[in-house]
Amino acid sequence: MADEGALTTGITASELRPLAPEFYLRRADEVAPELLGRFLIRGARGRRAVGRIVEVEAYLGADDPASHAAGGRRTARTETMYRRGGVAYVYLIYGLHHCLNVVCGPSDEAQAVLVRAIEPVDGLEWMIANRGIGPEPRPGDVGGGPGKLCQALAIDRSLDGVSLLDGELVLGEGRPAPPEELVRGPRIGVDYAGEAAAWPLRFAVADHRHMSRPIMRGRPGRYNRRS
DNA sequence: CGGAAGATCCACT
DNA sequence: GTGGATCTTCCGA
Numbered sequence: 001m002a003d004e005g006a007l008t009t010g011i012t013a014s015e016l017r018p019l020a021p022e023f024y025l026r027r028a029d030e031v032a033p034e035l036l037g038r039f040l041i042r043g044a045r046g047r048r049a050v051g052r053i054v055e056v057e058a059y060l061g062a063d064d065p066a067s068h069a070a071g072g073r074r075t076a077r078t079e080t081m082y083r084r085g086g087v088a089y090v091y092l093i094y095g096l097h098h099c100l101n102v103v104c105g106p107s108d109e110a111q112a113v114l115v116r117a118i119e120p121v122d123g124l125e126w127m128i129a130n131r132g133i134g135p136e137p138r139p140g141d142v143g144g145g146p147g148k149l150c151q152a153l154a155i156d157r158s159l160d161g162v163s164l165l166d167g168e169l170v171l172g173e174g175r176p177a178p179p180e181e182l183v184r185g186p187r188i189g190v191d192y193a194g195e196a197a198a199w200p201l202r203f204a205v206a207d208h209r210h211m212s213r214p215i216m217r218g219r220p221g222r223y224n225r226r227s
Numbered sequence: 228c229g230g231a232a233g234a235t236c237c238a239c240t
Numbered sequence: 241g242t243g244g245a246t247c248t249t250c251c252g253a
Contacts (some may be wrong), residue, residue, distance in 0.1 A: 147236060192233085
């Protein structure tokens with residue numbers, strides 16, 4: 001991890017402090033809303049980039065038809081999901097993009113939270129270079145999507161299984177979002193999962209500019225339209 | 228061993 | 241809004 005020394009970020013030491021190991025040892029749908037506002041801290045080759053998580057989705061393991069572990073499926077790819085909570089599960093999707101998950105729960109539960117969007121907090125120039133985009137990105141261009149944020153933070157399968165407590169990829173305390181600012185809705189891109197596609201397991205900071213796609217504001221239980 | 232589909236993104240119409 | 245990129249993973253034969 002890069003040393004402190006940046007003069008411009010305003011990030012405090014407590015915001016960078018790793019979340020406790022016990023934080024992860026719960027169901028994914030309990031952990032997911034508490035991940036909103038947390039800092040994802042990527043350190044590599046003396047550089048640092050930090051993103052604030054603003055959108056996530058919970059995947060509940062064997063009983064969740066949308067999960068890679070649906071029905072208790074256990075394969076070489078998904079083995080990381082079955083580990084004890086507190087590690088990263090990174091996989092390649094569509095042969096092109098990587099997705100980052102936070103593994104939750106005790107061993108063999110295969111619970112995970114997909115990180116769907118971050119707001120850049122530090123290291124913006126590095127993220128822009130990683131994304132290969134122009135110097136003045138619009139909101140969402142850097143981290144507004146699961147594949148985008150992995151590219152921005154240089155996350156690929158070499159980080160599959162790494163601890164989130166210390167090292168190249170850390171989940172820090174950050175600036176948690178107040179519960180009244182959270183919204184929830186159905187998960188994206190899981191139409192193959194039948195009824196489970198409608199489960200309200202997507203969580204986001206309401207009306208946040210860096211979200212991958214909008215969620216209508218409303219009471220829990222009201223969803224946005226859109227298939 | 229073959230084929231189909233995928234927790235996505237981007238360019239184009 | 242639609243379709244193409246691109247390749248690993250997984251399941252069935």
